[in-house]
Amino acid sequence: VAQDDGARIRSIIKHLPPVNQARLIESSTPPTRRLLWANIADETQPEVLTELSEDIQSQFLERMEASEVAAATEGLETDDIVDILQQLPENVIQDVLQEMSWQDRHRVERVLSFDEDTAGGLMNTDTITVRPKFTLDVVLRYLRRHDDLPNTTDSLFVVNSGDEYVGTLPLSRVLTSDPSMTVREVMVTSVEPIIATATDREVAQLFERNDLVSAPVVDSNGCLLGRITIDDVVDVIREDTDHNMMGLAGLDDDIDTFATVRKSLPRRALWLSINLLAAFTSSTVIKMFEATIEQVVALAILMPIVASMGGVAGNQTLTVVIRGMALGQISRSNLGWLLRRELTMGLINGIFFAVSVGIMSYFWFGAWTLGLVIGLALIFNLLNAAIAGTVIPLVLKSMKIDPALAGGMIQTTATDVLGFLSFLGLATIFYG
Amino acid sequence: VAQDDGARIRSIIKHLPPVNQARLIESSTPPTRRLLWANIADETQPEVLTELSEDIQSQFLERMEASEVAAATEGLETDDIVDILQQLPENVIQDVLQEMSWQDRHRVERVLSFDEDTAGGLMNTDTITVRPKFTLDVVLRYLRRHDDLPNTTDSLFVVNSGDEYVGTLPLSRVLTSDPSMTVREVMVTSVEPIIATATDREVAQLFERNDLVSAPVVDSNGCLLGRITIDDVVDVIREDTDHNMMGLAGLDDDIDTFATVRKSLPRRALWLSINLLAAFTSSTVIKMFEATIEQVVALAILMPIVASMGGVAGNQTLTVVIRGMALGQISRSNLGWLLRRELTMGLINGIFFAVSVGIMSYFWFGAWTLGLVIGLALIFNLLNAAIAGTVIPLVLKSMKIDPALAGGMIQTTATDVLGFLSFLGLATIFYG
Numbered sequence: 044v045a046q047d048d049g050a051r052i053r054s055i056i057k058h059l060p061p062v063n064q065a066r067l068i069e070s071s072t073p074p075t076r077r078l079l080w081a082n083i084a085d086e087t088q089p090e091v092l093t094e095l096s097e098d099i100q101s102q103f104l105e106r107m108e109a110s111e112v113a114a115a116t117e118g119l120e121t122d123d124i125v126d127i128l129q130q131l132p133e134n135v136i137q138d139v140l141q142e143m144s145w146q147d148r149h150r151v152e153r154v155l156s157f158d159e160d161t162a163g164g165l166m167n168t169d170t171i172t173v174r175p176k177f178t179l180d181v182v183l184r185y186l187r188r189h190d191d192l193p194n195t196t197d198s199l200f201v202v203n204s205g206d207e208y209v210g211t212l213p214l215s216r217v218l219t220s221d222p223s224m225t226v227r228e229v230m231v232t233s234v235e236p237i238i239a240t241a242t243d244r245e246v247a248q249l250f251e252r253n254d255l256v257s258a259p260v261v262d263s264n265g266c267l268l269g270r271i272t273i274d275d276v277v278d279v280i281r282e283d284t285d286h287n288m289m290g291l292a293g294l295d296d297d298i299d300t301f302a303t304v305r306k307s308l309p310r311r312a313l314w315l316s317i318n319l320l321a322a323f324t325s326s327t328v329i330k331m332f333e334a335t336i337e338q339v340v341a342l343a344i345l346m347p348i349v350a351s352m353g354g355v356a357g358n359q360t361l362t363v364v365i366r367g368m369a370l371g372q373i374s375r376s377n378l379g380w381l382l383r384r385e386l387t388m389g390l391i392n393g394i395f396f397a398v399s400v401g402i403m404s405y406f407w408f409g410a411w412t413l414g415l416v417i418g419l420a421l422i423f424n425l426l427n428a429a430i431a432g433t434v435i436p437l438v439l440k441s442m443k444i445d446p447a448l449a450g451g452m453i454q455t456t457a458t459d460v461l462g463f464l465s466f467l468g469l470a471t472i473f474y475g
Numbered sequence: 476v477a478q479d480d481g482a483r484i485r486s487i488i489k490h491l492p493p494v495n496q497a498r499l500i501e502s503s504t505p506p507t508r509r510l511l512w513a514n515i516a517d518e519t520q521p522e523v524l525t526e527l528s529e530d531i532q533s534q535f536l537e538r539m540e541a542s543e544v545a546a547a548t549e550g551l552e553t554d555d556i557v558d559i560l561q562q563l564p565e566n567v568i569q570d571v572l573q574e575m576s577w578q579d580r581h582r583v584e585r586v587l588s589f590d591e592d593t594a595g596g597l598m599n600t601d602t603i604t605v606r607p608k609f610t611l612d613v614v615l616r617y618l619r620r621h622d623d624l625p626n627t628t629d630s631l632f633v634v635n636s637g638d639e640y641v642g643t644l645p646l647s648r649v650l651t652s653d654p655s656m657t658v659r660e661v662m663v664t665s666v667e668p669i670i671a672t673a674t675d676r677e678v679a680q681l682f683e684r685n686d687l688v689s690a691p692v693v694d695s696n697g698c699l700l701g702r703i704t705i706d707d708v709v710d711v712i713r714e715d716t717d718h719n720m721m722g723l724a725g726l727d728d729d730i731d732t733f734a735t736v737r738k739s740l741p742r743r744a745l746w747l748s749i750n751l752l753a754a755f756t757s758s759t760v761i762k763m764f765e766a767t768i769e770q771v772v773a774l775a776i777l778m779p780i781v782a783s784m785g786g787v788a789g790n791q792t793l794t795v796v797i798r799g800m801a802l803g804q805i806s807r808s809n810l811g812w813l814l815r816r817e818l819t820m821g822l823i824n825g826i827f828f829a830v831s832v833g834i835m836s837y838f839w840f841g842a843w844t845l846g847l848v849i850g851l852a853l854i855f856n857l858l859n860a861a862i863a864g865t866v867i868p869l870v871l872k873s874m875k876i877d878p879a880l881a882g883g884m885i886q887t888t889a890t891d892v893l894g895f896l897s898f899l900g901l902a903t904i905f906y907g
Contacts, residue, residue, distance in 0.1 A: 062685065191651055218646065254626065256705065288720040289793075293791060308824070319831070374657055380504040381732075381733070388739060443479040
């Protein structure tokens with residue numbers, strides 16, 4: 044039966060373009076994945092591999108010999124080869140490099156020397172360069188000697204005899220300008236080249252703000268090293284926004300949807316353990332008021348409301364602040380305004396919900412003290428949520444801790460603990 | 476003093492490129508924003524306006540006359556004009572259209588007729604078209620008659636005499652092929668044109684999968700209507716991922732970081748009201764066990780742990796499933812596998828945390844019954860979280876409700892209610 048399956052799978056996937064083969068693998072469970080991968084033709088494996096997410100790439104690469112990896116990456120763009128190699132342990136990378144042609148190895152080593160999250164790690168080395176003194180006619184004849192231009196080539200780069208970047212020559216200008224003009228006259232110099240050590244987030248902002256399709260990358264001396272193309276920047280943007288959402292749930296952002304239990308469990312269990320500490324802290328606070336609860340059991344019934352309202356309000360503030368920080372919009376100058384706005388909303392919502400919950404509690408339990416206590420505690424906890432949601436991500440960032448990762452948990456703990464404390468504390472005063 | 480400020484601001488922003496002026500406005504509080512906008516030169520206003528987020532655009536547009544809007548959008552690309560007009564009420568749009576030149580109005584009306592979230596709403600009408608029978612030499616001479624090509628032009632589109640799309644002619648091919656060849660011989664026909672009614676999410680997936688820079692848009696008869704460029708697709712991708720994160724916190728995804736209290740409050744208050752209903756449901760469940768809690772106050776102290784652990788575990792599952800759905804990876808065929816994986820992790824984590832929490836509770840309160848009850852309730856609630864986190868987004872999607880928006884709240888309610896119910900219910904049995 045398994046043999047039959049193989050034949051059927053082969054006949055189905057044979058006709059799909061590599062990018063769809065990759066999507067199919069990503070949308071499959073691990074056993075199906077192995078079956079699919081085994082049935083992909085050797086010559087399409089490189090292209091399929093680059094389209095897979097890093098997590099899945101490394102699953103396949105783990106089972107390969109160095110020579111197989113070298114074969115599976117042959118003919119790929121430099122940045123794609125580097126992306127794949129970076130999934131491997133250091134000693135395996137060296138083995139794979141030995142299996143490559145001299146030219147490929149040289150190009151790959153240059154990009155590998157940069158950190159994965161920098162402009163250098165994102166770049167390709169397939170630039171087409173021209174000299175400023177050429178006429179466009181010479182450029183046109185030079186281009187016609189190529190079979191085709193590298194993917195996503197919208198401009199050529201202009202370098203001087205010392206390989207220093209001096210400008211960009213968009214293909215559209217080559218096509219629309221008088222062929223007798225020189226490159227120097229036609230080139231664009233308004234685009235600043237990207238330094239290889241710039242972070243990938245900076246690169247993404249530059250592309251987004253200037254609607255770029257490709258941009259030159261230079262070293263600290265201004266020498267042209269390569270270029271970054273929009274398709275790789277799109278991946279950075281996807282990962283960047285994904286990171287915030289996954290981080291808030293305590294998840295690893297490059298974990299694959301169909302990761303196995305073995306892969307997913309450690310991170311999930313770790314997060315639950317941290318939450319357990321937070322929950323025990325809340326319980327310790329509640330235990331301080333054991334006597335009051337014994338006296339008025341209604342407190343135990345109503346106390347989750349105060350904590351839960353604070354948690355939801357705090358999460359709203361936190362999410363707005365984390366997104367604002369990711370977009371680079373929040374600074375010392377507007378922080379005060381932001382905190383005032385959150386406190387204003389906390390106060391308005393606090394008063395509104397204090398009155399409604401207070402009245403409901405009075406009717407439910409027939410005790411006006413209870414309504415007053417829960418009302419006051421709600422106002423306090425919504426103000427607390429406004430402060431916690433604004434301040435926690437900023438403090439974490441200044442401590443170089445990822446706010447998207449730790450922020451949600453700390454904020455919930457703050458609104459839980461202070462919610463229980465204010466509600467039960469006030470009750471003890473009023474009933475004491 | 477305000478006059479001085481004006482002069483200082485003018486001198487600072489005058490030297491910034493429009494895109495940075497827009498970033499500055501977005502990173503400012505509302506009062507500063509109005510000051511900045513008033514000091515931006517009339518001729519740069521259009522470009523700054525298109526770079527602003529929709530929420531902020533509409534704040535400025537609200538204060539403008541129809542003729543001012545027409546002036547502030549003059550010279551923009553069609554899709555940018557349409558994006559801006561879509562922030563206005565229907566009758567104002569008509570007024571603005573009357574103020575435009577005939578040609579602009581015609582182009583804008585064509586794009587306006589499509590929904591904002593479709594390929595038609597994303598497209599630009601600035602395509603350059605050629606006929607299949609032309610030689611490249613003719614194409615080259617035709618292009619040289621242009622001053623420059625529209626932004627982000629990486630290919631020309633090939634149409635027949637009936638304006639039907641027949642293929643794409645990449646600029647790189649124009650440059651590298653023999654000028655005596657015809658367009659028909661050189662053009663690419665492997666790229667399917669996008670139907671104008673396709674959703675923006677489908678467009679984004681197509682661009683991402685095929686690393687496109689621009690793509691043709693056609694009507695249902697295959698006639699070329701316009702083209703979509705990667706810079707607009709990048710905005711769609713940003714919004715799409717933002718949407719999931721903001722939705723999970725109950726926030727509007729195009730709300731601006733510095734939105735005023737008046738703008739932010741209704742949505743936040745609505746979300747807190749829904750949460751209040753959920754919290755009251757939990758309280759009603761707890762009230763059912765009032766007698767048991769009166770007897771064993773330790774239950775009130777420990778019960779938040781069961782709810783909180785379930786909430787965190789459920790949120791992890793939910794986030795993974797919502798992301799998987801957004802990436803189009805989850806279908807009926809792999810749902811069973813996914814649910815089994817989540818249940819397996821729920822069971823393993825459940826047993827592990829049941830034992831640890833059970834032992835801690837025993838030492839804390841000196842009652843083995845309590846340890847047993849909380850352990851069993853934890854296992855039950857982590858299994859419940861696995862099911863809720865997987866099934867809720869899928870059910871919501873099949874009901875055409877946005878899972879990112881409603882999923883988090885429903886999931887938390889499920890783990891809270893069933894957490895309290897299982898813990899207090901088991902306690903009532905054991906202590907009853």
